[in-house]
Amino acid sequence: MEKRLGKELARGGEGVVYQLEERVDVLVKVYHARVLQDARSAARLEQKIAAMTANQRLRGLDRAAWPLRQLYDPNSGRWCGYAMRRQAGISLQGLLGAPQNMREFAPNWNRLHLVRLCLDFLETIEILSAERTLPVDFNPCNFLVDVTTARCAFIDCDGYQFLDAAGNLHLCEAVRPDLAAPELLERSRWSEASVKPASLRFSVGMVLFFILNLGNNPYRHRNGNDPVDNLRVGICGLGKDADCPMPPGPWYVIWSHMSFDLKNLFIRCFRDGHADAAARPAIAEWREALERYEYRLRSGKADAALIPARAKLPATNTN
Missing domain, CATH: 3.30.200.20 (Phosphorylase Kinase; domain 1)
Known part of the structure; x- marks a missing residue:
């Protein structure tokens, strides 16, 4: 009809x-x-x-x-x-793209809401992966957030890499560069090669970092170079021995309060995993670390403010 x-x-x-x-x-x-x-x-x-x-x-x-x-x-x-x-909600980009957006659209949110959003995002990734589907183009505009439930809906699904029941592989056409694995940035012809699960694991880490750090990118650093250029060559400001420190301000404060095991996973993903895809954390590792972080937030062992009042001192920056 x-x-x-x-x-x-x-x-x-x-x-x-x-x-x-x-x-x-x-x-x-x-x-x-x-x-x-x-x-x-x-x-x-x-x-x-x-x-x-x-x-x-x-x-x-x-x-x-x-x-x-x-x-x-x-x-x-x-x-x-x-x-x-039809899916409802505000896009991740719209929610986290500017500091005032959180105050407007989610004034009652704290870090527990961010963790719930991350866990819901991971649950969908696991469902898609089980069906041999990779949402390769991780564009923050293509994830919609219900601010009342902290659930994450996926849109623009026709761009996903998909292996059908007959064994035919349907490829994606392009990716957003600032959330893509470094090996994908070198491609000129997307319709000729598949994307591997290791590339998905990298982008999953990028989205989780984007959420937990209120729209920040792990390849931003104090000298102000373009994050995509830094991503291409592996210049990442995470970790005590980074040669390009994270910019001072709210992002550093947030990072200082993050759980020790989450920090390690992010460092593994973006520093160790830049050249060694095998080092990138599995989805289950992210989920387990987030569940532990959620417990610490609920029990009052971690600061639940979106942006804590001050940075956590290095001497106490452990679990």
Whole structure:
């Protein structure tokens, strides 16, 4: 049955997202004409979306805007996009992109909320990974936060790397450079090679750092170089022996209060794991460290303020 498109909600490089007039809980993505004009690329994209809609477990995942149904142009009959479950919330970028945003959108949040958000994010990553799916393009605009529950919804799922039931690997097309593993930044042709789980583990660490440090990047340092340039070559300011200290101010204060095992995981991910992908923490390690940190926050053994009043002295900076 033909459905009528409602108002436009978002526009990106690949297409436009609309709401449906008849179903407020369903959105549709219509790809731009220029995307569909390349017959080979359009066929590859249509096959990918068809395979994604066939995955019953991910179709039922209520925390992701997973493709649910193919979309066809009512005039030409040609494939043009897909329908998905509508997700609500403010984007990670919108929530953490500027200090005043937290005060406006989540005035009652403390570090327990941030930890819950991290754990919910990891739970979805584990579900996707179990279905041989890697959300390679870690863009903070593509994660929506419900500030009442600290839950994280995933959108723009058609860009994920996905291995379907028939064993066909559907690749992603690009990544956001400031949250990508360093080996991915050297690519010029995304459609020709798969992304490995080790690259996912790096980006997971980047998102967790982004959340716990209120939008900061671990490759920022006092000299002010571009974080992406630092990421490419492995200049990271974390750890006592870093040769490029973290900038003074709130980020240093937050880092000083973070649990010892979380700090070690971040150092492993971004310093040891920059050149040695095997050193990057597994998802389970992040989850266990966050659960221990959550216990310390709940029991009053760690400061739960979003930004503690002052830095923790090095002599007491342990668990």
